[in-house]
Amino acid sequence: AQSVTQLDSQVPVFExxxxxxxxxxxxxxxxxxxxxxxxxxxxxxxxxxxxxxSTLVKGINGFEAEFNKSQTSFHLRKPSVHISDTxxxxxxxxxxxxxxxxxxxxxxxxxx
Amino acid sequence: xxxxxxxxRYKIIEKKQPVAFWxxxxxxxxxxxxxxxxxxxxxxxxxxxxxxxxxxxSQLPKDRFSAERxxxxxxxxxxxxxxxxxxxxxxxxxxxxxxxxxxxxxQFFGPGTRLTVL
Numbered sequence: 001a002q003s004v005t006q007l008d009s010q011v012p013v014f015e016x017x018x019x020x021x022x023x024x025x026x027x028x029x030x031x032x033x034x035x036x037x038x039x040x041x042x043x044x045x046x047x048x049x050x051x052x053x054s055t056l057v058k059g060i061n062g063f064e065a066e067f068n069k070s071q072t073s074f075h076l077r078k079p080s081v082h083i084s085d086t087x088x089x090x091x092x093x094x095x096x097x098x099x100x101x102x103x104x105x106x107x108x109x110x111x112x
Numbered sequence: 113x114x115x116x117x118x119x120x121r122y123k124i125i126e127k128k129q130p131v132a133f134w135x136x137x138x139x140x141x142x143x144x145x146x147x148x149x150x151x152x153x154x155x156x157x158x159x160x161x162x163x164x165x166x167x168x169x170s171q172l173p174k175d176r177f178s179a180e181r182x183x184x185x186x187x188x189x190x191x192x193x194x195x196x197x198x199x200x201x202x203x204x205x206x207x208x209x210x211x212x213x214x215x216x217x218x219q220f221f222g223p224g225t226r227l228t229v230l
Contacts, residue, residue, distance in 0.1 A: 004154075036221075043116070043203060043221035044155070090154050099145065099168060100219060102154030 002027040002093050006103035013081055014111050021076040021106045023091030033074040034092040034100065035065055044090065050074065061085070086110045114138065116222035118204050124228045130192035133225045137185070137206030144181055145219060146189050147203040155203050161187065191227075199229045 007022040025031060032051050036044040048059025055067040065076045074091060088107050092100040117136040125131050137144050142163050147155035158177065160168040163184035172179065176195070181187040191198055205219040 009152075034218075041223075041226075043118075043223040044205075045221070046218060049218060092154075099157045099160055100155075102156070104152070104154050 002031065002095055002098075002101050004091050004093050004101055004103035006089075006091055006106050008106050009104065010107045010109065012109045012111060015083055016080045018079050019077065019081050019085075019108065021089050021091075021108065023074045023076065023103060025072050025074065025091075025093045027072075027093060027095055029095050032094045033065075033067060034094070035059065035063070035074070035076050036090045036092060036102075037061075038088045038090065038105075040087075047076070047089075081108070081110050083110050083112060116204055116206055116220055118202075118222035118225055120225055121223060122226050122228075124230065125194055126230050127196055128193040130190065131194050131227060132191075133189045133202050133204075133227075135187045135189070135204030135222060137187070137204070138208075138220055140208060141206035141220070142184070142209045143207045144187050145205040145207075146179060146187070147205065149201040149203055149224070151200070158189070158202075194227075194229045196229050199227055201226050 003026045005024045013019045034049045035047040037047050038044050047063050048057045050057045050067045058064045063078050065074055067074050088105045090105045091103045094100050119134050144161040146158040148158050149155045159172045159179050161181045164181050179189045201224040203224045204222045207219045
């Protein structure tokens with residue numbers, strides 16, 4: 001069965017500093033990987049996704065993630081964060097035509 | 113293009129009362145999902161529809177929860193009777209059918225309904 005582990009429940013970072021949010025998954029087959037962002041009192045918005053091809057995926061708002069099959073990881077990065085990036089970030093995995101399995105989320109707090 | 117619409121956005125009820133949530137997916141999306149999101153947790157799937165057929169309802173507590181998707185468009189999720197532990201955000205999502213015929217993996221989420229059971 002597939003599962004997702006987000007290693008950090010909270011990540012505080014100063015504005016304009018780089019950030020990495022970690023995600024590891026468990027699956028016995030090929031997977032599709034996603035990062036979603038959730039702002040307060042809102043639904044989830046897709047940041048980026050890996051379906052196939054290049055392992056470095058670029059998304060919206062300057063975020064990118066790298067799929068590492070050998071380490072079963074899909075870490076999210078941004079070189080310089082803004083106050084507006086403060087939100088909850090969820091990593092999710094799907095095995096083909098199956099529902100998403102989400103991690104517990106990482107709360108990113110950007111400090112001015 | 114309009115996104116996934118959910119109503120109400122907030123609902124406060126007393127325990128043992130019934131409650132219903134409504135979802136209108138993005139036009140043309142065949143697959144519809146209901147998720148439960150507890151505070152500080154990621155969403156967990158309750159039920160998935162392919163058109164009007166519930167293809168995965170294994171996580172739906174059928175003693176008190178029910179759902180329907182008449183005509184394969186809008187969907188309603190009901191709880192009867194509600195319990196204190198049902199307080200959470202209920203998210204609806206939809207996804208299109210991929211060119212290959214299988215459901216696309218990208219899901220589009222609505223804003224959710226925040227339920228508080230007193």
